[in-house]
Amino acid sequence: MQPRIPIRQLTAISLLVATAAAVRVAMNWLALALVVPIYGVFVKIGLSEALTFTSGFAFGPVQGFVTGFLTIVVSDLFTWSGIWTPFIAAIVALIGLVAGIIRRFKMNPSTRFLGVSAIALITTSEVLQNVWFGWYMWSFYLPETSFSTVLAASLVDGLPSMITSVASNTLLFTIVVPRILRILKEWIPLSDKDSPNRGGNT
Numbered sequence: 001m002q003p004r005i006p007i008r009q010l011t012a013i014s015l016l017v018a019t020a021a022a023v024r025v026a027m028n029w030l031a032l033a034l035v036v037p038i039y040g041v042f043v044k045i046g047l048s049e050a051l052t053f054t055s056g057f058a059f060g061p062v063q064g065f066v067t068g069f070l071t072i073v074v075s076d077l078f079t080w081s082g083i084w085t086p087f088i089a090a091i092v093a094l095i096g097l098v099a100g101i102i103r104r105f106k107m108n109p110s111t112r113f114l115g116v117s118a119i120a121l122i123t124t125s126e127v128l129q130n131v132w133f134g135w136y137m138w139s140f141y142l143p144e145t146s147f148s149t150v151l152a153a154s155l156v157d158g159l160p161s162m163i164t165s166v167a168s169n170t171l172l173f174t175i176v177v178p179r180i181l182r183i184l185k186e187w188i189p190l191s192d193k194d195s196p197n198r199g200g201n202t
Contacts, residue, residue, distance in 0.1 A: 001074075001174075003073075006188070008187065009121045009188055011057075012059075012184055012187070013059065013067055016051045016052075016071075017051075017070045017074065019051060020047045020067075020071040021070075021074040021078075022070075022075075023046045023047045023048075023049050024047075025079055027046050028043050028075075028080075032085055035125075038160075040158075041160050043161075044161050044164040044165065046168075047127065048068070048071050048075075048092060049092060049095050049121070049122055050169055050176055051071070052095045053099040053121070054184070055099075056097060056099030057093070057099040057100065057103045057177075058103075058182065058184045060103070061099075061100030061101055062097075063098045064093070064095070064096020065094070066093070067093075067096050068089070068096040068097075069089045071089075072085065072093075075132040084133070088129055091132070094128075101119070111178070114178065115173060118166070118169045118173035118174070122165050123162065123166055125165075126165055127162070134147070134153070135147070138150040149185045153173050
């Protein structure tokens with residue numbers, strides 16, 4: 001009986017997780033070393049979301065979700081882990097899940113489509129992270145302040161980080177992701193059930 005996930009696919013997912021986590025940890029350390037206090041902006045430059053999307057689009061929703069979740073959990077072990085880790089990991093992992101769903105309808109996305117996907121997915125992810133952070137601050141540190149006030153402050157404070165994340169990921173989605181997908185397609189041939197003839201653009 002063959003394993004549900006081929007060995008090559010597991011290897012590829014492991015490499016994607018390791019690469020994304022390593023870059024995230026490195027950017028975190030570099031951000032802490034900067035004299036200019038732009039930590040929240042600088043750490044948004046990385047491969048976490050792009051490689052999570054790549055995994056989901058190449059292998060499926062479950063694999064994409066696992067890639068995103070493990071990337072955040074593993075990298076947080078070497079930086080700042082806490083109550084927020086599983087929540088942020090789940091939010092980022094949703095990018096991989098959605099990527100796997102997109103694959104079912106659009107097998108060969110254009111550069112423009114990837115760019116639009118990046119803007120939509122990263123914006124949604126950043127908003128969800130800021131909403132969660134607002135709830136966290138309200139629940140544990142500012143319970144006397146109205147939730148709407150704390151949430152508004154969280155969304156406003158998170159704008160620079162959101163803009164940085166959307167801009168950097170739009171570039172990565174349109175330049176890096178297609179190249180990695182081509183490499184994965186050559187290394188791990190598509191199965192018959194994943195053939196482009198099933199639907200989407202050919």
